[in-house]
Amino acid sequence: MSLCYAALTALLASCSANLPVQREAQQAEDGVLPAPFMIVCVIHGDGDYLYHDTNGIEHKADEEALAGAQSIARHNPQAEVFIFHRRPREHFLFVFPRHDGEFYYYRNGRLIANELYWRDQEHSPFDPEVELYRRFREDNQRKMASIFLYCGHEIPEFGGVGYDASYPDRPFTIQDLADPLRAFTRDSARFDLMLLSTCFGGTPHTIGALGSFARYIIASPDNLHLSYFDFQPLERLDLSLGDGDVHAFAKRFARRSFDRLTREIQTAVSVSVYDVDRVQGFLRSVQGTYEQTLSTLKEQGEASMSTMEHCDCADLPAYVMPTLNEGIEVFYRPARFGRSKHKQAHSGWECWRQASTTAPKETDQR
Amino acid sequence: MYYPDHHDANRSYFAITKRETITTLIILGSIIILLLLALPAKAGERGELQKYFSDAAVAVKATDNPTEKRAILNETFQTMFAALEMAQKSELISKNDAVGINRFRAALQEKQDELAGHNGYVRVPDAQLNAFSEYVVQDTEQADQFITISVVTLLLIIILVVLLV
Secondary structure, rough: OHHHHHHHHHHHHHHHOOOOOEEEEOOOOOOOOOEEEEEEEEEEEEOOOOEOOOOOOOHHHHHHHHHHHHHHHOOOOOOOEEEEOOOOOOOOOOOOOOOOEEEEEEOOEEEEEEEEEEEOOOOOHHHHHHHHHHHHHHOOOOOOEEEEEEEEOOOOOOOOOOOOOOOOOOOOHHHHHHHHHHHHHHOOOEEEEEEEOOOOOOOOHHHHHHHHHEEEEEEEEOOOOOOOOOHHHHHOOOHHHHOOHHHHHHHHHHHHHHHHHHHHHHOOEHHHHHEOOOHHHHHHHHHOOOOHHHHHHHHHHHHHHHHHHEEEEOOHHHHHHHHHHHOOOEEEEEOOOOOOOOOOOOOOOOEEEEEEOOOHHHHOOO | OOOOOOHHHHHHHHHHHHHHHHHHHHHHHHHHHHHHHHOOOHOHHHHHHHHHHHHHHHHHHHHHHHHHHHHHHHHHHHHHHHHHHHHHHHHOOOOHHHHHHHHHEEEEEHHHHHHOOOOOOOOOOHHHHHHHHHHHHHHHHHHHHHHOHHHHHHHHHHHHHHHHO
């Protein structure tokens, strides 16, 4: 019977409404050095995030991203780091729900708080995260640099149903990410840098929507392997970003991620740095055309996923204009195999086109 | 008045013990069954498909013989084609599933063409077969053809692949 008691104890523990698993000495406001750098990190893990490395070993992308974010947090003696891990909703014995969010708050390299939370409590998908952020953030502290990091699958530009595997009926689109950013940016209005570690983040719509909340954005216009960007440059921001030159830092970050990905990945690798103010000319020019495409896709619904495909905006005449390359730096290497292996450059902007019914042959490619 | 004797006490003790044991076994059995039922759902259907190609890539890299490498890759593609074809004939397949399967199949066909140097592709050189096997895994992991394929259909494809291997 002791086994039954143990199971019952575990069951009851898993049902606890708001279980704080750890909370170290409450922030210890006095005597703690200020944290002039801030990183807000959202890791989406509520979906299929499994991948295999070149040795056939399985990795869970969200777990690896979490470990990377924690390493950043521990190696930043002058930063406050918020980590939100959005996990799959699971049930103990199919009945008793378990927490589907975990929050970590580090300040000056120390873990201050680690709490489990429920994601499915409010109307807006990020309400629980915003509430935790407001509870722990350092007040009255002017930031030398602030960074927002999102790790996950491609964030849909329309529809968005099924993004969260645990809440398949609840849509999640780029707008659902943009809306809560206003709460995270607080006084500064914009993050200095946003890292969008997802596939197809470099579209006119995505950069346009998130650009209101960031000065620079690093994103991949094409597929991004689930091993994600290389987070190591985010360690010791006091040294690497002490001069406040966010643009130079962004370029170094993008270069390093590109170098690591090209060493390990055989599919296409693309990492772009968007100077949000300088790309506004291009965004304004193509906004009408792009939004019209999105409207068509919305009308088609699910069927659009089989009739449309991503492509380099430079392949579509409507997007080829003098401002196409303005304010953007692109690190690109084509896939080493496949029909796009001869494509030598990418504009850094990704668009939509009708899916080709017959695959073009290698000799036809540019 | 009836007073329970020594034998009655023993019978009663054993009856209670037996009842407790049966109850415990029923509870434990239920928990084990529930956990076993939970396993397939947790493993992830798409993950199983990825593992199929990843295992093939590991096998390709395990041999130095280019002919064997090509044979492994070809067999991997052929088995998957056969499973997809059988799945498409199933009544479980929706229109969206069929579209997703067609796109997945087309993407695989391109890879097989490239491996063999058919349909305008330059044949993958022997020295690049290991890299090509990694490309197959990574491209499959990134593939969006799965978006329109339902969980039930993915599960069916996996079962068919297991039966055909």
